[in-house]
Amino acid sequence: MVKLTTTNTEPKAHSHGLGQIPVSKLDTHGSHDVNDFPVPNGREEEWRFTPMRRLKKLHDWKGEADGTDETVVDAPEGVTVEQVGRDDERLGTAGLPVDRVIAQAYSAFEQATVVTVPRSLVADKAITIDRKGLGGTAFEQLVIDVQPMAEATVIITNTGTGVRAGNLDVHVGEGAKLNLVSLQEWDEDAVEVSQHNARVAKDASFKSVIITLGGDLVRLSPRVSYTGRGGNAELYGLYFAGDKQHHEHRSLIDHNLSHTRSRVDYKGALNGSGAHTVWIGDVIIGEGTEGTDSYEHNRNLQLSDDTRVDSVPNLEIFTGEVQGAGHASASGRLDDIHLFYLRSRGIPEEEARRLIIRGYFLDIVNRIDDEDLRERVMEKVEQKLAAHE
Amino acid sequence: MTKFEIRGLRADVLIGEDERREILKGVDLTINSGETHAIMGPNGSGKSTLAYAIAGHPRYEITEGEVLLDGENVLDMEVDERARAGVFLAMQYPVEVPGVSMSNFLRSSVTSVRGEAPKLRQFSKELQGAMKNLSIDSSFAARGVNEGFSGGEKKRHEILQLELLKPKVAILDETDSGLDVDALKVVSEGINRAHTASDLGVMLITHYTRILNYVKPDFVHVFAEGRIAESGGPELAQVLESEGYERFVKAGA
Numbered sequence: 281m282v283k284l285t286t287t288n289t290e291p292k293a294h295s296h297g298l299g300q301i302p303v304s305k306l307d308t309h310g311s312h313d314v315n316d317f318p319v320p321n322g323r324e325e326e327w328r329f330t331p332m333r334r335l336k337k338l339h340d341w342k343g344e345a346d347g348t349d350e351t352v353v354d355a356p357e358g359v360t361v362e363q364v365g366r367d368d369e370r371l372g373t374a375g376l377p378v379d380r381v382i383a384q385a386y387s388a389f390e391q392a393t394v395v396t397v398p399r400s401l402v403a404d405k406a407i408t409i410d411r412k413g414l415g416g417t418a419f420e421q422l423v424i425d426v427q428p429m430a431e432a433t434v435i436i437t438n439t440g441t442g443v444r445a446g447n448l449d450v451h452v453g454e455g456a457k458l459n460l461v462s463l464q465e466w467d468e469d470a471v472e473v474s475q476h477n478a479r480v481a482k483d484a485s486f487k488s489v490i491i492t493l494g495g496d497l498v499r500l501s502p503r504v505s506y507t508g509r510g511g512n513a514e515l516y517g518l519y520f521a522g523d524k525q526h527h528e529h530r531s532l533i534d535h536n537l538s539h540t541r542s543r544v545d546y547k548g549a550l551n552g553s554g555a556h557t558v559w560i561g562d563v564i565i566g567e568g569t570e571g572t573d574s575y576e577h578n579r580n581l582q583l584s585d586d587t588r589v590d591s592v593p594n595l596e597i598f599t600g601e602v603q604g605a606g607h608a609s610a611s612g613r614l615d616d617i618h619l620f621y622l623r624s625r626g627i628p629e630e631e632a633r634r635l636i637i638r639g640y641f642l643d644i645v646n647r648i649d650d651e652d653l654r655e656r657v658m659e660k661v662e663q664k665l666a667a668h669e
Numbered sequence: 670m671t672k673f674e675i676r677g678l679r680a681d682v683l684i685g686e687d688e689r690r691e692i693l694k695g696v697d698l699t700i701n702s703g704e705t706h707a708i709m710g711p712n713g714s715g716k717s718t719l720a721y722a723i724a725g726h727p728r729y730e731i732t733e734g735e736v737l738l739d740g741e742n743v744l745d746m747e748v749d750e751r752a753r754a755g756v757f758l759a760m761q762y763p764v765e766v767p768g769v770s771m772s773n774f775l776r777s778s779v780t781s782v783r784g785e786a787p788k789l790r791q792f793s794k795e796l797q798g799a800m801k802n803l804s805i806d807s808s809f810a811a812r813g814v815n816e817g818f819s820g821g822e823k824k825r826h827e828i829l830q831l832e833l834l835k836p837k838v839a840i841l842d843e844t845d846s847g848l849d850v851d852a853l854k855v856v857s858e859g860i861n862r863a864h865t866a867s868d869l870g871v872m873l874i875t876h877y878t879r880i881l882n883y884v885k886p887d888f889v890h891v892f893a894e895g896r897i898a899e900s901g902g903p904e905l906a907q908v909l910e911s912e913g914y915e916r917f918v919k920a921g922a
Contacts, residue, residue, distance in 0.1 A: 618764060
């Protein structure tokens with residue numbers, strides 16, 4: 281097992297002799313071993329928004345992992361893609377699993393995929409990982425290692441069905457740059473619980489765009505920490521929950537070092553009975569750090585009745601030397617004055633709604649560099665919008 | 670020949686869930702095509718309510734009366750149907766719609782009102798010409814609808830829409846407010862172009878006589894306390910200019 285330390289998330293000895301206390305309330309534990317986590321009952325802070333009954337027993341797993349995927353990986357020249365076993369020492373080095381399902385996935389996976397972008401390679405096209413779930417339950421580990429001074433774009437698309445849990449470990453080396461897109465376009469009965477752990481090195485830049493449109497229950501936890509000054513992480517998200525869909529995104533940025541920057545911007549829409557979205561945005565600005573620049577933002581549009589939005593920004597600051605830190609969250613209905621303005625110019629209501637929703641998501645979608653993918657996302661958004669007209 | 674008739678119109682502003690207040694208290698006005706009617710009146714007299722109520726703004730509810738466009742009751746139509754039938758409202762405070770580009774919005778709007786999509790090249794030429802006439806920089810086409818526009822830029826874009834949509838009747842709600850002299854001239858020329866091009870009927874709502882130097886009214890109406898208090902020719906504007914609205918406002922109101 282690899283030992284991980286980050287300044288803010290590891291328990292420390294309390295100076296008054298009261299024993300071990302965590303520095304941050306936002307991130308109290310982590311382990312690779314499923315047995316370190318009790319079986320959750322749904323009332324725990326990290327599970328209270330998640331419909332446990334729809335987890336397909338992932339939180340109290342006893343059976344065999346019987347799931348299969350059809351995965352097509354396309355990587356440009358110079359990039360290596362390897363299948364490795366449990367003992368590969370590159371696994372599990374970007375962050376500890378922070379809940380039982382993720383630890384379960386780490387405890388049970390048999391094979392992992394490691395994608396390496398070697399030092400100084402500037403990949404001329406995107407690395408694409410198209411995963412189609414063929415059913416069953418599967419535990420997965422994927423490592424993306426972008427070595428110093430290298431630059432790459434990775435586009436992961438998830439389709440098909442099944443129950444999936446796992447880790448995506450991302451290393452962005454010194455001066456390196458990674459644009460990661462993860463599209464969740466699962467069938468309506470699929471379940472995914474994943475943690476993305478990114479370690480961002482000195483002067484490295486990490487951009488993550490998570491687009492969640494499908495699935496019955498999708499719970500993603502993107503987490504970032506830094507290994508050097510000048511690290512920059514931008515996390516963008518777009519989700520659109522339809523009938524009975526549960527989309528949950530829980531980000532944590534650990535500004536454990538000085539002079540690091542982060543931006544978190546997630547936008548969601550809900551359309552359909554029982555649609556539920558959750559956004560938890562945690563930011564820790566660590567003890568003794570200075571020059572942190574951080575901002576997080578979440579917006580939600582409730583397009584129909586009987587939807588539920590939970591939006592919880594958390595900011596914990598343990599230093600007085602912050603360059604910028606803030607958050608904003610707003611949820612509401614489509615602005616009827618926007619609608620009125622477009623309709624007063626003759627545009628029928630349905631089309632006016634379509635234009636407004638496209639406009640609402642535009643800044644997030646524009647974070648995706650690939651034009652075909654942008655259009656694919658917008659089309660799917662329009663389909664989901666039309667589902668209840 | 671188009672006839673736009675407002676008959677006995679009463680309307681409430683919806684303030685809260687259970688709160689409303691009557692603003693329009695029986696408005697009668699007929700505008701024939703080619704005619705320009707100036708509606709003048711003090712703040713709070715209900716001029717903007719009249720404009721918004723006719724267009725179908727969600728914060729206003731018409732309680733009585735009718736608005737007829739060539740005999741068809743506009744009030745039975747949806748908001749977008751009213752626009753397609755030929756009623757246009759240039760708003761005092763045009764709405765910002767983030768992320769929707771001006772060019773997309775204008776193309777959708779023109780397509781809806783004309784009933785068919787204009788040829789892309791033709792439309793882009795038409796748009797560029799219309800923008801140039803109003804001294805609007807071509808870069809605005811790529812920006813979000815009214816997003817971050819100054820007051821004057823918003824007003825120019827309202828008139829741009831007027832020129833592109835070619836309605837039968839246009840209600841211009843304080844299009845002159847917040848404009849400097851140059852912008853006022855440019856905007857007025859736009860109104861006059863639209864007026865000549867399609868024999869437009871115009872309801873020009875304003876506080877001030879300044880715009881009437883550029884857009885010549887055939888009739889001037891004084892609006893006070895939710896109805897038209899007095900009507901006359903262009904000379905009435907001059908009287909108002911020198912005497913103000915005082916005699917139309919109840920003492921202490």
